Amino acid sequence: MILGRITGSVVSTIHHPIVDGRKLLVAERLDQRGRPGGGYLIAFDAIGAGQGETVLILDEGNGARQILDDASAPVRSIVVAIVDHVDLETN
Amino acid sequence: MLLGRVIGTVVPAVLVDELSATPLLWVQPLSRDGKAEGEPLVCADGTRMAGPGQIIYWVASREAALALDPWFVPVDDAIVGLVDEVRLYAPEELA
Numbered sequence: 001m002i003l004g005r006i007t008g009s010v011v012s013t014i015h016h017p018i019v020d021g022r023k024l025l026v027a028e029r030l031d032q033r034g035r036p037g038g039g040y041l042i043a044f045d046a047i048g049a050g051q052g053e054t055v056l057i058l059d060e061g062n063g064a065r066q067i068l069d070d071a072s073a074p075v076r077s078i079v080v081a082i083v084d085h086v087d088l089e090t091n
Numbered sequence: 092m093l094l095g096r097v098i099g100t101v102v103p104a105v106l107v108d109e110l111s112a113t114p115l116l117w118v119q120p121l122s123r124d125g126k127a128e129g130e131p132l133v134c135a136d137g138t139r140m141a142g143p144g145q146i147i148y149w150v151a152s153r154e155a156a157l158a159l160d161p162w163f164v165p166v167d168d169a170i171v172g173l174v175d176e177v178r179l180y181a182p183e184e185l186a
Contacts (some may be wrong), residue, residue, distance in 0.1 A: 005185070006180075007123070007179060007180055007185060008123065008177060008178050008179035008180055009177075009178050010094075010148060010174055010176075010177050010178075011174070011175040011176040011177075011178065012148070012172040012173060012174055012175055013173070013175055014138055014140050014172060014173040015138065015171060015172025015173065016137055016138070016158055016171045016172060019171065019172055024092075024148070026123050026177065026179065028123070039122075040093075040122070040123045041092065041093065042092040042093060042094065042148050043092075051180050051184060051185070052180060052184060052185040052186070061152075061153055061154050072157050072162060073157065074137070074150050074154045074155065074156075074157035074158035074169065074171055075092075075150075075154060076092070076150060076154045077092065
């Protein structure tokens with residue numbers, strides 16, 4: 001899983017049926033210290049994450065399909081957790 | 092999934108049967124603020140409704156095959172949906 005921050009959303013009327021009624025979130029990748037710079041991805045939402053929240057994103061197709069309970073969903077990235085805080089050991 | 096802009100079409104002369112009903116489009120991958128990012132690639136269009144100039148989102152690898160109908164097909168990349176709007180929050184909205 002990767003750490004990300006919700007920086008936007010995508011509005012889409014014409015799409016694959018799996019997108020019906022689901023939110024598409026734009027998430028920027030964060031490193032372990034919460035710094036952006038690793039690009040972005042468009043992810044589905046499994047938990048109601050929103051604007052500016054730091055989240056964990058599952059970026060693996062089979063896991064995403066399990067969460068959506070649809071073995072034929074063309075989905076790889078899905079937001080699975082809202083992060084409260086990250087602890088790192090200091091050197 | 093990532094954003095992209097359709098920049099052209101590919102018209103195959105001979106094609107595997109499974110892809111015969113699927114449009115093939117050139118897609119320029121985009122950053123989230125709409126700037127070209129990376130090399131253009133050929134996407135199968137699962138929506139069958141995209142055309143040049145359209146902003147879309149696409150997936151790669153196995154997920155690309157799943158986006159199509161019939162779905163067990165030999166593709167690398169596929170269009171999943173057409174973008175009406177990308178809403179990006181302003182920096183102060185993210186604080």
